[in-house]
Each structure stands twice: as structure tokens, then as C-alpha cells.
Amino acid sequence: MKEIVIGSDAAARRGGTPPPPPPQALLERLKDYGQEDAFALWDELTPDERDLLVKDIESLDLPRIDRIIRCSLGSQGLPLPAVEPVPESSVSTVEQRTSEERERWWKRGLKAVSEGKLAVVLLSGGQGTRLGSSDPKGCFNIGLPSGKSLFQLQAERILCVQKLAAQSTDGSAGIVPIHWYIMTSPFTDEPTRKFFESHKYFGLEPDQVTFFKQGTLPCVSSDGRFIMETPYKVAKAPDGNGGVYSALKSSRLLEDMAMRGVKYVDCYGVDNALVRVADPTFLGYFIDKGVAAAAKVVRKAYPQEKVGVFVQRGRGGPLTVVEYSEMEQSMASEINQITGRLRFCWSNVCLHMFTLDFLNQVASGLEKDSIYHLAEKKIPSIHGYTAGLKLEQFIFDAFAYSPSTALFEVLREEEFAPVKNANGATYDTPDSARLMLLRLHSRWVVAAGGFITHSVPLYLTGVEISPLCSYTGENLEAICRGRTFHAPSEITF
Structure with a gap:
């Protein structure tokens, strides 16, 4: 174990006054967890930099972080539990649904919205780095005729569901806001x-939107030591989209x-241009099933598709998600001899529904178990970019704690x-994404009796329907029937 020298001979040889030692109590705490190297360059820091380092270390919940590092590193290399395909009884497939069921779920979901029983949580911690932003x-603006951002599309879908819910009760209760x-x-x-302030919350009431930050965790070396980004700052990274559970709990938002x-x-997740935020049909299905957790799924397109899939942990065990990188190729390619489809076919697309009671349970369970996924990354450090580990939880980690989970198939193109x-x-x-949205909305126009003209091949363009007009293609006859629209364009009131 490296000894921290207090007051350097070098400083004395230079004729300077040796620097004050690190706070002894804080140094002892770091030693307790094997992290005293964080003070290794103390003597070389300016007084202001020493203050920054002390504040940085004091901001860390060292017992919690130590537990997470030990549990996560200790779980490395353990064999995955045996998995089985998801039982058919756990999945509502598109082909099985009747129009009566869809209508019943839609009405039941709208009723719950009108009673203020639904909240929406958006995972929006990522930057558009890979998008060049x-x-x-x-x-991000994906290039729609309207120029709307992903945030605006989602906000307007919430506004639309609120209106539909109010109409479903004859408007007697007025519009009940969905908290975002x-x-x-x-x-x-x-x-x-x-961005929200400058766009006046896209028509939502400011007090129905609450922002909260996900946590961060130190980046560590393969032996669990903190990596220093600078001599006075520990390298940290967000704790993954699964950090939503601890963030909701620590912010008292549950x-x-x-x-x-x-x-x-x-x-x-924020980066889905077709997401049906606060979907009444999905909510009604969820309530109808009486489960603790549910997820929308799409059929895996081909064996090598880089998507996580739902599986059952052992026979009769909980449903959970296995990442594509964790699944052997032979398993990913297995075919169901009866249906001719992939045995492991239900892709997780980060569209989830939970009861509030379950969210409380999972936040406590994940915190107690303290096992995080380890992502090998190049970490910026005092030695340049160095190999290290980021500690992350994933949103789908919750499903392992669920006593009952249902899957709801949706069509990828919708x-x-x-x-x-x-x-x-x-x-x-x-x-x-833009083409998928334009093609979907073009189909809605034609189904509502409208016509589309276009100067370029239609498969390269289409029309956009404002979410304020329609949520899933409903109520468009009055706008579209007998009318012709030129693509690309936006259809609004």
C-alpha cells in the first residue's frame, strides 16, 4: 500500500515551506477503503487545488462506493444463470389482440390518466455526441417538416393524451396534467x-415538469482504485440509465x-422518434394484467441484431434482459420448430411501465445488492486516456426484482x-427515424380518406401530422377526408 508522505523533501530543498498535510481524518477514511492514492500528488498542488481535491473527496459516499466496487468486481466472470425463452403466456402479441381488447385497454388507460394515476419518466441523460452535437x-431536430425537436414531439404527445383523457370523461373533470x-x-x-424554458415548455404547464439528475460514480482501474482525472479531481461518469431508480429515491420523487x-x-428513453408517451392502450393492458412491471417489445429482426432480449431466468424464474454481447451465437440463432421464428426473439426497446409500489421496492433492492455492470472504457486521466472501468446500472435491471412481468408486442414501424x-x-x-415517422403518418392520412402528392418518390418522403392533432391516427377524418396534401409537409389544425 502506497504511503502518503506529508511535507516533501523536495519542497524543503527548494527552500520553500512544506505544504500543510492532507486532513488526517479524510486521509484515514481513504486508507480504510484502499483509495489513499487520491492524495498522491498533494504536495504538488496549489492551495486552491488542495481545497478542490478535499471537497471532491468529501462529496463521495465512500462506504457506498466501496460496496459497489467490491460487489461489482466480485461478480465479474461468474457464469450467467441458465435462461429459457419467454413463455407465450407472458406476451401479448399483435396477432392475438382483438379490436375489443384494444378498445377496452384504450378506455381503461384514458380513465386512469383522467384520474391522475399516471406519471411519465424520461431518461434524458445523454448528449448527442454520436449525432455530431x-x-x-x-x-435534436431530425429534419421533420415542422423542425420539431424530440423533446417537442414528446411534450405534444403528452398534451394530446391529456386532451383525449378529458374528452373520455365528457370533459367534466377538465384536463388533468400528466406529470413529466x-x-x-x-x-x-x-x-x-x-431549452424547455426558451420554448415555454412546449405548451405544458411549467409546474408539471420536474427535472432531476442521475448520479455519477468514480471510474476505477481493474483493481478497483479511483482513476484521477486531474491531480485534484476523481474521474467520474454517469451511473447508467438504471441510475434512474436511485435518483428517483434520493431526490424523494417517489x-x-x-x-x-x-x-x-x-x-x-429520449432517442425514439416514434415513442408513444403515456400510451393509454399500454397503460390499460398493464392495469388489466395486474402485474408489477411491463415492457413493450418488438420481434428481433435477425439473429445478429445488436439488441438485448427478454429471457426467463431458469424455469419459472423472473423475466429479465440479456444483452446481445452476453448471449452465445448458437443461442441467438435457435429456431422454434413450431413457429419457425427465433426462440429468443423479444427485443427490449426501453418502453416500460411500472407500479409505483414496485419502483420503491426495486430502488431499495438495487441499492442493497450494489452490483453494477462494468464497462471497459478509455478514461481521461492525469496520464492521458487510460484503460479503466465505468460502473453502470441499466434500466432493465429492475425486471429481475419483479414478481410479475408482462410483455406487450408493438410493431417496429409504428x-x-x-x-x-x-x-x-x-x-x-x-x-x-424521420422517414419512419413520415411513412407512418402518410398511412394515417390515407386511412382517414386523404390523398398525398409528391415530387420525389414517396418512399423518400411523406407527411408529418402534429401530435396535437392525433396520437395514433385517430380523429383525422375531419382534417383529411377528400383533401390532398403535398409531401413533405406538416399537417396541423
């Missing part, structure tokens, strides 16, 4: 808040939800248009 991903909890990161918090009468929580890579990549680009 330093702004939060939600600020938006998780940012230390890098996106301020610009996200400013209590805030309970105080508002919330029973159900819709949770999703509800999943991810925006992850810059244009020019082969998939999940702004261009691909």
Missing part, C-alpha cells in the same frame, strides 16, 4: 432546463409521485425509430 439528445419527470445528467441538466396520487409510471448514429451510418440515424 454536444446538446442533450432531446434537443425528466432525468438529466450533470452534462445535460442546465442546457435541458434552458414520495412526490405518491403525494400526487400516482399509481403507474411510464418510463422510456413505435420504434431510434436516433443513435449520425446520418451516413447504416442504421438508427435521424434520416431513418
Whole structure:
């Protein structure tokens, strides 16, 4: 173990006064957890830098961080539990649903919204780095005719559901706001808040939007030692989108939800241009099933597709997600001999529904177990970029704690248009997401009796329907029937 020398001979030889020693109590605490190297360059720091280092170390919950590091490193290399395909009884497939069920779920979901029982949680901690932008991903404009950002599309879908819920009760109760909890990161918090303020919350009431930050954890070497970003700052990284659970708990927002009468929580990622925020059908299905957790899923397109899939941990065990990198190729390619489809086919697309009671349980369970995923990354450090580990939890880690989970199949072309890579990549680009949205909305126009003209091939363009007009293609006849729209364009009131 490295000894921290207090007061250097070098300083004395230079004729200077030896620097004051590090705070003894803090140094002893670091020694207790094997992290005293954080003070290794103490003698070389200026007084201001020493103050910054002390404040940085004092801000860390050392017992918690030590537990997380030990548990996470200790779980490395352990064999994965045996997994089975998801039982058919756990999945509502598109082909099985009747129109009566869909209508019943839609009405039941709208009723719950009108009673203030639904809250929405948005995972929005990421920057658009891979998109060529330093702004939060939600600020990104994918090139729609309207020029709307992802944030605006999602806000307007919330406004639409609120209106539909009020209409479902004959408007007697008025519009009941859906509270929107938006998780940012230390890098996106301020610009996200400013973006909402400058756009007047996209028509939402400011007091129905709550921002909260996900946590960070120190980056560590393979033996669990802190990596120093500078001589006076520990390198840290966000704790993954699964950090939403501890962030909701530590921010007392789970209590805030309970105080508002919330029973159900819709949770999703920001980078899906087709996400149906606060989907009444999904909510009604969730309530109908009486489960603790549910997820929308799409069928895996091909064995090598880089998506996590839902599995059952052992026969009769909980449903959970296995990342594509953790699944052997032979298993990923297995075919169900009866259906001719992949045995492990239900892709997780980060569209989840939880009861508030379950969120309280999972926040406590994840904190108690303290096992995080280890991501090998190049970490900026005092030695340049160095190999290290980021500690992350994933949103789907919650499912391992659920006593009952249901999966709800949706069609990729209707509800999943991810925006992850810059244009020019082969998939999940702004261009691909924009085309998916325009094609979907063009189908809505035709179904409502409208016509579309276009100067370029229609498969390269289409029309955009404002979410303020329609949520899933409903109520468009009065706007579209007998009318012709030129693509590309936006259809609004």
C-alpha cells in the first residue's frame, strides 16, 4: 500500500515551506477503503487545488462506493444463470389482440390518466455526441417538416393524451396534467432546463415538469482504485440509465409521485422518434394484467441484431434482459420448430411501465445488492486516456426484482425509430427515424380518406401530422377526408 508522505523533501530543498498535510481524518477514511492514492500528488498542488481535491473527496459516499466496487468486481466472470425463452403466456402479441381488447385497454388507460394515476419518466441523460452535437439528445431536430425537436414531439404527445383523457370523461373533470419527470445528467441538466424554458415548455404547464439528475460514480482501474482525472479531481461518469431508480429515491420523487396520487409510471428513453408517451392502450393492458412491471417489445429482426432480449431466468424464474454481447451465437440463432421464428426473439426497446409500489421496492433492492455492470472504457486521466472501468446500472435491471412481468408486442414501424448514429451510418440515424415517422403518418392520412402528392418518390418522403392533432391516427377524418396534401409537409389544425 502506497504511503502518503506529508511535507516533501523536495519542497524543503527548494527552500520553500512544506505544504500543510492532507486532513488526517479524510486521509484515514481513504486508507480504510484502499483509495489513499487520491492524495498522491498533494504536495504538488496549489492551495486552491488542495481545497478542490478535499471537497471532491468529501462529496463521495465512500462506504457506498466501496460496496459497489467490491460487489461489482466480485461478480465479474461468474457464469450467467441458465435462461429459457419467454413463455407465450407472458406476451401479448399483435396477432392475438382483438379490436375489443384494444378498445377496452384504450378506455381503461384514458380513465386512469383522467384520474391522475399516471406519471411519465424520461431518461434524458445523454448528449448527442454520436449525432455530431454536444446538446442533450432531446434537443435534436431530425429534419421533420415542422423542425420539431424530440423533446417537442414528446411534450405534444403528452398534451394530446391529456386532451383525449378529458374528452373520455365528457370533459367534466377538465384536463388533468400528466406529470413529466425528466432525468438529466450533470452534462445535460442546465442546457435541458434552458431549452424547455426558451420554448415555454412546449405548451405544458411549467409546474408539471420536474427535472432531476442521475448520479455519477468514480471510474476505477481493474483493481478497483479511483482513476484521477486531474491531480485534484476523481474521474467520474454517469451511473447508467438504471441510475434512474436511485435518483428517483434520493431526490424523494417517489414520495412526490405518491403525494400526487400516482399509481403507474411510464418510463422510456429520449432517442425514439416514434415513442408513444403515456400510451393509454399500454397503460390499460398493464392495469388489466395486474402485474408489477411491463415492457413493450418488438420481434428481433435477425439473429445478429445488436439488441438485448427478454429471457426467463431458469424455469419459472423472473423475466429479465440479456444483452446481445452476453448471449452465445448458437443461442441467438435457435429456431422454434413450431413457429419457425427465433426462440429468443423479444427485443427490449426501453418502453416500460411500472407500479409505483414496485419502483420503491426495486430502488431499495438495487441499492442493497450494489452490483453494477462494468464497462471497459478509455478514461481521461492525469496520464492521458487510460484503460479503466465505468460502473453502470441499466434500466432493465429492475425486471429481475419483479414478481410479475408482462410483455406487450408493438410493431417496429409504428413505435420504434431510434436516433443513435449520425446520418451516413447504416442504421438508427435521424434520416431513418424521420422517414419512419413520415411513412407512418402518410398511412394515417390515407386511412382517414386523404390523398398525398409528391415530387420525389414517396418512399423518400411523406407527411408529418402534429401530435396535437392525433396520437395514433385517430380523429383525422375531419382534417383529411377528400383533401390532398403535398409531401413533405406538416399537417396541423
